[in-house]
Amino acid sequence: MAQHRTRLVVDFCVRALCLLATLLALLPLVSVLGYVVVRGAGGLSWAFLTELPKPLGEAGGGMANAIQGTLRLVLIAALLAIPAGVLSGVYLAEFKHTRFAKLARFCADVMSGIPSITVGLFVYGLVVTATRHFSALAGGLSLGFLMLPSVARTTEEFVKLVPESLREAALGLGASAWRTTLWVLLRTAAPGIAVGIMLAVARVAGETAPLLFTAFNNRFWSESVNEPTASLPVAIYTYAVSPYDEWHRQAWAAALVLILVVLLLNLSARLVVGRKVRL
């Protein structure tokens, strides 16, 4: 009986500790979100989402070009990084014991540890100095470089999670190796890979450093991917370090929009997980 009591008490204490730890972990998240909402909500308006920035001194105006720019940069990055990342992830999983795969895996891990500003510098040297101008392409490329290792590694992990018995089922039915990979392995791993991609996208959407000297900035719409392009993170940075109160207000609003964009991407990732097929 006494033993039973002790067990209940210990159980309660451990539960309480876990709950406390969880609350502590949530605290920074909630406070950051809360603070940004409080400071940014005032600046949010339809005009903010749809208009260009006004010249200095005039009130109002928005950041439509930066929102468009961020979406455009992320799209370019995704187009570059997703096919390359998914394919190399499949390679890493399927030929996991080969020397080249080991080397590639090591490189991917090193690459995901490289500070993003270095990647920006690299693209600056590679593209911007060659073309002699900043562009969305250069910005997208540097974001793509940042996405690549994480897309490749998550794809690898999820393809490895597909049970061997499914590969055998497909091969046993006389499927060729590529059909097995495409229709069975990739299809089974797809929900997991999708989540990995969403998270990678969400992460690079908020990158500022590599954009400073690749996509640069623009106070107007950029007509093509060959021009300097505004983006939310760079706009936030520029506005936040300016001496004008109006700009500070807009920087907070832009931060809120950025968080909403990232949140939206995260939520859609969760949605995919919710529907995910059991392995």
Next chain:
Amino acid sequence: MSSRGSNPAHPSSGALPASRSERESTKGRTLHADPNAARVGDEAGASESHAKMRTHALSAYFGAAQVLRSIDLSIAEKRVTAVIGPSGCGKSTFIRCLNRMHEVGPGARAQGHVLLDEQDIYHASVDVVRVRRRVGMVFQKPNPFPTMSIRDNVLAGLKLNGLRVADPSSVVEQALRQVALWDELKDVLSRQGTSLSGGQQQRLCIARCLALEPEVLLMDEPCSSLDPIATARVEELMHALRKNYTIVIVTHNMQQAARVADFTAFFYMGQLVEHDRTDVIFTRPKERRTEDYITGRFG
């Protein structure tokens, strides 16, 4: 692939050259064998049948460990051959060698010859994919595709082979009827394949295999997760399929082997101890080890 290109007389189903000697002359790689080697059951006199498959000095390895030791075994055409033996003796490995699934695992390799219609499926020029289409396999654990519906699971083999199906619905119905799943599942064909019970999943996997109409059907303990009723159905199915298919079944269940199999092979520690007509194996085995095993003295 190249074998078909260079040798138009490739004996695929239905296009067998008329005689044995002709078959051997068309293919230099055919093993020489005495005229009776391709006959199964000669010793016992009755139920003579042509050998659909034949292994010759077949050895299999996992890395350095040898798990099959020079197996010579003939598998009679349109008959059921049971493979029995204690756990770990190499039964699964053996039948996986028959459609070249053994080599799929890391470090696994096979040595020797496996003849399918007298053609060595381990010959360098043979297309593995084609071998596996002709020699279908039902695995020890049911493995339906989780991303696919029941219907798509049945059709998976055809789709994975890039084959166009003229009338998919009738293929699905026919395959599911064969495994006695049609009445249970005809209204829920769009449900996920993995949502079925273990026994239903296993029968679904058999249906998936049958939809491809292989020539040989390898079954690795197909009934180990089935209840007695479903087991009886699978046994009936095997009996019916025997008209058109060559079947090899691994089983731990002696009664099952006695019920369904025309021939029984007893494996022990990677070796083929005895292979004969089932009634002979169960009533007057030649080997002491066989007798000990079937009477339950070890294993």
